[in-house]
Amino acid sequence: MILRLKDQTLIKINSTRSYLSSLVFRRDSHSQARTKPDHDRRRRGYERDVRIEEKKEHDGLFLCKSKGQHLLTNTRILDSIVRSSDIRPTDTVLEIGPGTGNLTMKLLEAAQNVVAVELDKRMVEILRKRVSDHGFADKLTIIQKDVLKTDFPHFDLVVANIPYNISSPLVAKLVYGSNTFRSATLLLQKEFSRRLLANPGDSDFNRLAVNVKLVADVKFVMDVSKREFVPPPKVDSSVIRITPKEIIPDVNVQEWLAFTRTCFGKKNKTLGSMFRQKKKVMELQSLSAGRHGSNVEVMNQTGGDSDSDVEEDGKDDLLCLDTDASMFKERVIEILRTNGFEEKRPSKLSHRELLHLLSLFNQAGIFFHDITSLQMDLHE
Numbered sequence: 457m458i459l460r461l462k463d464q465t466l467i468k469i470n471s472t473r474s475y476l477s478s479l480v481f482r483r484d485s486h487s488q489a490r491t492k493p494d495h496d497r498r499r500r501g502y503e504r505d506v507r508i509e510e511k512k513e514h515d516g517l518f519l520c521k522s523k524g525q526h527l528l529t530n531t532r533i534l535d536s537i538v539r540s541s542d543i544r545p546t547d548t549v550l551e552i553g554p555g556t557g558n559l560t561m562k563l564l565e566a567a568q569n570v571v572a573v574e575l576d577k578r579m580v581e582i583l584r585k586r587v588s589d590h591g592f593a594d595k596l597t598i599i600q601k602d603v604l605k606t607d608f609p610h611f612d613l614v615v616a617n618i619p620y621n622i623s624s625p626l627v628a629k630l631v632y633g634s635n636t637f638r639s640a641t642l643l644l645q646k647e648f649s650r651r652l653l654a655n656p657g658d659s660d661f662n663r664l665a666v667n668v669k670l671v672a673d674v675k676f677v678m679d680v681s682k683r684e685f686v687p688p689p690k691v692d693s694s695v696i697r698i699t700p701k702e703i704i705p706d707v708n709v710q711e712w713l714a715f716t717r718t719c720f721g722k723k724n725k726t727l728g729s730m731f732r733q734k735k736k737v738m739e740l741q742s743l744s745a746g747r748h749g750s751n752v753e754v755m756n757q758t759g760g761d762s763d764s765d766v767e768e769d770g771k772d773d774l775l776c777l778d779t780d781a782s783m784f785k786e787r788v789i790e791i792l793r794t795n796g797f798e799e800k801r802p803s804k805l806s807h808r809e810l811l812h813l814l815s816l817f818n819q820a821g822i823f824f825h826d827i828t829s830l831q832m833d834l835h836e
């Protein structure tokens with residue numbers, strides 16, 4: 457099982473100029489200003505200042521919660537993010553969701569080029585003007601599209617304060633996508649970051665972490681308080697750094713993702729109880745039968761030995777004979793039992809153990825991925 461080689465990573469640092477953007481905050485796209493009772497003095501002062509700025513500069517710009525428009529305005533934190541990203545002067549940086557350009561301006565100073573993908577036309581207009589006013593227009597390419605529906609051009613690094621509502625599909629697109637890059641430094645919801653950072657045995661080790669960490673290393677960079685954003689979101693944030701692994705296991709990605717969806721489907725259940733669920737058994741039986749005729753080895757009735765029971769013409773394959781769901785279930789459980797997995801919890805297993813279990817199932821003709829589905833999710 458192995459190998460795909462990826463680029464080496466290295467270092468750079470750059471000092472950046474401070475730029476504090478003033479912005480309008482509206483709770484949604486209607487003209488209602490934020491009115492939620494709030495006794496936090498600091499926050500009230502913040503919002504008042506923002507409203508004053510609104511009249512001066514950006515009248516009519518509403519920040520939409522549904523688009524995750526929480527803008528990071530603290531220059532010190534923006535500088536730290538850029539420093540921790542290790543941008544080289546020759547790099548092309550991909551920024552997702554540049555908004556009004558607070559981070560973009562700093563990236564433009566540090567990198568050779570920035571490619572920014574932004575959905576909101578109003579943001580694009582503000583960004584374009586700001587960048588051109590500072591003489592950086594020729595270094596920036598703006599793609600005005602939904603990032604999840606965009607094919608990326610070449611880039612070396614990702615640095616972004618992303619909309620949190622697309623964190624999971626976006627991380628999937630980056631780590632399982634076709635672009636090769638050195639690292640992605642992302643500002644994410646704190647809870648989501650913690651789940652990405654979890655390791656086998658940790659209470660919050662989960663499907664998201666197991667899938668991402670199959671192909672990438674994840675490192676904590678820093679926490680960022682919700683107070684640093686305009687408007688402040690309800691949750692705190694963290695910056696993490698995702699570095700694609702140079703060597704990754706040679707496993708069918710869709711099969712792996714479907715397998716982990718089954719294993720991590722219910723928190724804290726043992727594999728034995730996960731695979732005893734009637735619905736799961738029926739589903740697996742049907743998926744595995746769908747592979748009948750493909751070049752798979754099948755197991756004998758007592759399980760495990762993939763070499764022994766395939767007749768030479770392939771017709772007596774047990775996937776065909778074993779139409780009874782309870783017999784199929786016994787075969788699945790037998791694999792778990794004879795290999796010591798039945799009483800184990802998936803959240804305690806290493807990648808090596810999970811990959812081994814998947815290969816035991818596949819060798820036995822038991823498959824998880826619906827080959828008619830194009831879905832690629834990491835943690836639902």
Ligand SMILES: C[S@@+](CC[C@H](N)C(=O)[O-])C[C@H]1O[C@@H](n2cnc3c(N)ncnc32)[C@H](O)[C@@H]1O
Pocket residue numbers: 523524525526527528529552553554555556557558559573574575576579601602603604616617618619620622
């Ligand atoms: C959290 S804000 C970050 C803004 C800016 N980078 C900052 O730090 O101040 C997220 C930005 O992503 C944009 N956005 C939301 N959904 C998007 C999508 N699907 N594709 C591209 N951009 C999106 C929003 O319009 C918003 O400008």
